[in-house]
Amino acid sequence: MLGEGIIKGMAETARNFFGSYHDADRMTTVQFPEDRIPAKENARNFPFLVFDGEDPAKGLRCVACQICEKECPPKCIYIVKDTVKKPDYIGKLQFQPRVFDIDVSVCMSCQICVEVCPFEAIKMDTDYEFGTADRFGGLLLNKQRLAKPNTYYRKIHATEAAEVDERLAAEKAKAEAKAKADAEAKARAAATAAAAKATPTPVVSPTAPAIAPAPAK
């Protein structure tokens, strides 16, 4: 019968139209500013810098190695190295960024900077409300605006942050163990040197440095 297909189609349309009134599953939209769909755990928008502890100036993980600046596809990251070194989370002296800017009007949220960062210092944020009247300055995020605490990172990407924290803790423990072993080795060397001094032998001169044993692995 001519028109049968059209009638069937209309029936389907009517089912969808009335269905949305009594079946909550058929409502596919939310009223945005009031209701929000919670962000997915893997969601990403723009990068931010992670810092440990309370003080962003002290605990920033970034060491200004500039790998992300080189790898960034649209080149939206700008870094200037500081001239003085500061100790990082394992106590090693590292540079800090004096300037770290990300132009979020250029950034395309690709996450390459996060992947290439060897220091777990840059991560993806889920915040998307960047609307501003200042088109240039307002969208150029500086170091102060980018720095966010590790607790925030743990809140938005729980699983990923837990893995990162575990890895960093393991590295820190390893570094501490190594430092301890080094200190012990030094102490042992000093003791041997002292013993050698107490009973002088013609082989070792007192001024020559004692041969330190190989540091314990």
Place this chain on the structure above:
Amino acid sequence: MSELLEAPAAGSVTAAPRNYEILPKPTDDGEVGGDLLEVAMGPHHPSTHGVFRMDVVLDGEQVVKLKPVFGYLHRNHEKIAENTTYLASMPYTDRLDYLCSMTNNWAYALSVERLTGLQPPERAEYIRVITAELTRLVNHTCLVGFLLQDMGALGTPLMYAFREREIILDLFESLTGSRMMCNYMRFGGCRVDLPVGWLDQARSALDGYEEFLETFQKFLTENEILVARSQGIGVLPPELAISASITGPMLRASGVNYDLRKVDKYGIYDRFDFRVPLGDHGDVYDRYMIRVLEMQESVKILRQALRDIPGGPIVDPKAKIRGFRPKAGEAYGRIECPKGELGFYLISDGSPNPYRYRVRPPSLINLTVLEDMCLGQTVADAVIILGSVDIVLGEVDR
């Protein structure tokens, strides 16, 4: 004529009727043709699916000449890729065909893997098949919605199509972090593993999708208006399709059995049981039906892949993120993306950037036969013929 255009002298205006006449318009080659009208459809015409212009010459309502004009979205994709590292052009491939970023990623990753000899682990191959087939569902759903919109079914089918698409985009978001610009595949594997419970979500999404396809079929395929609008319109003969190197659903709608998933068997496609739908008329209706049938086959592949996916690592241990420098050489990787054969040709000179990077875009090459299909059809049909080609301007212009 000149007497007609002369301004009447003051006081000489009379009430007598004037003799206006329409003069023949000379054509490009100097001859005097009929009353032809040249219309520039686009680049802001909603039916052209992006910034695409069709310069049509019309004889009444019939198309006698059609010139596709594109390049409005050109952004130097190939040149940019030659000036960045291999990894850094991965997010740019998302933006080629912005409806199917996963398949674009896969094609690029495949050609780099051929260049370097990286081998993705089993699980990564399965994830790639799953995401690529989901992408095919997304693309064909959108295309069918847009095509129906071009035919005058304003809004409703497109909204249903987008509603279903959103379910798959949610899956993509929870896997990759982004709905459309996924940037998910890496050389020798994938970026992150599937989140906990993702496979179950995918299975339930698939159940809903099968149901949707059934209702969609029921309420559109038999629709008299759709049948009358699309059957016998824009016929593409198989000989022309082959000689113009058309690929994808457009080629298969003309009855040529050529699907890279069967021919090339890239990845692990030889393990799945699926059929390749073929058309026999090569008109718009066949191209529409091929897409609907391909979606059903994709659902079949997805069922098998979701059942068989093994555990294990997702990246080849030899793959490097930083300091990636393939040995000098060249490679061509191609896959059956939803629109046709998408290929990436790479030449490496051993530096961190490719020496030459070339994309074989199915959208652009499928567009070359647009004039042949449109000649002798009406303007309204030219719009749906363009819709059935399935182009995305990000890929046409690059």
